[in-house]
Amino acid sequence: MELNKIQEQAISLVKEAGNFIRKEALKFSLDKVEKKGFNDLVSYVDKQAEIMLVEGLANILPEAGFIAEEGTSDKKGEKYNWIIDPVDGTTNFVHGLPVYSVSVALQENDETIAGIVYEINRDECFHAIKGGEAFMNDEIIQVTQNTELSESLLATGFPYYDFDKMESYFAILKDLMQNSHGLRRLGSAAVDLAYVACGRFEGFFEYNLNAWDVAGGAFIVQQAGGKVSTFSGSSDFNFGREIVAGSPKVQQEMLSYIQKRWDNK
Structure with missing residues (x-):
């Protein structure tokens, strides 16, 4: 091929x-x-x-x-x-x-x-x-190099159904708002991921996603030097319904905040 x-x-x-x-x-x-x-x-x-x-x-x-x-x-x-x-x-x-x-x-x-x-x-x-x-x-x-979370602009998305985990999600939003340059919500996960890949955002996270929302963009982030995982840190982000992507250092910092607050039930 x-x-x-x-x-x-x-x-x-x-x-x-x-x-x-x-x-x-x-x-x-x-x-x-x-x-x-x-x-x-x-x-x-x-x-x-x-x-x-x-x-x-x-x-x-x-x-x-x-x-x-x-x-x-x-x-x-x-x-x-x-x-x-x-x-x-x-x-x-x-x-x-x-x-x-x-x-x-x-x-x-x-x-x-x-x-x-x-x-x-x-x-x-x-x-x-x-x-x-x-x-x-x-x-x-390439993804942004050697950036701290405190110097990062992040992207996220809001669920449009299945609101059961909103309290823990709001807690994550609050933590990341207070420890970054801010959060943006564009409304297209694929675009958010593409913008992480080219350094416009340092990180992106969202839940209630499907494979078609993230598969292309997540792969581009990885090839641009970024790291991608689920909220638990696993590699099943295409079908795992949740994603955290970013430059390696920022992605790890985001994960630490998310894992403190996220309701896995």
Whole structure:
């Protein structure tokens, strides 16, 4: 398998889907929104973008299966699988807030070997492959080096359902607010992770996430020299429903605060 060639073709396809989403945003209105569940929004834009991605990626790597947010394909591959979020930040998209992205990752035997996050409105494509550097467009990127938590800007997300752990989460927010330059909530986990990879944020944490939200961005953070784990410190962040990512020192400091407060029940 020529991973470089596959990545090139996948980036081109992701940008094509991103261009479609950008054009649709100009004429989109809230009356076109559907609800999958409480506060879980979707539109024809998500669905059509996912169809474009699944069809295109199937041509690029026919033996691969898919883990896709909107369920366009439930075919799992024996060795290779694409993990796809056609619009990460759908709530932002439907309200006209310009922070949303396309996120794609490729796994081989459950190990991520390629990641792409395309931030549509800034036309910034973050990408990496196994054994290579991390890039934003054609520029090599790295996580912030040798930074203390006290000098860091952090990102997080807020749950839109399953509020049972809010008290412990609020305690974590308070601790990290008081021990950093501040917290930001952009509304797209994939973008948050991409911004960690290029040093705009020093760290990111969130819970109630799915693999399609984080797989591409988390891999790019790792290839950019960062560290990623669950709140407990395990490596099952793609399917573990929670994530802490950052430059190595900051990620460890964040974990220490999170583990003091987090309710694991």
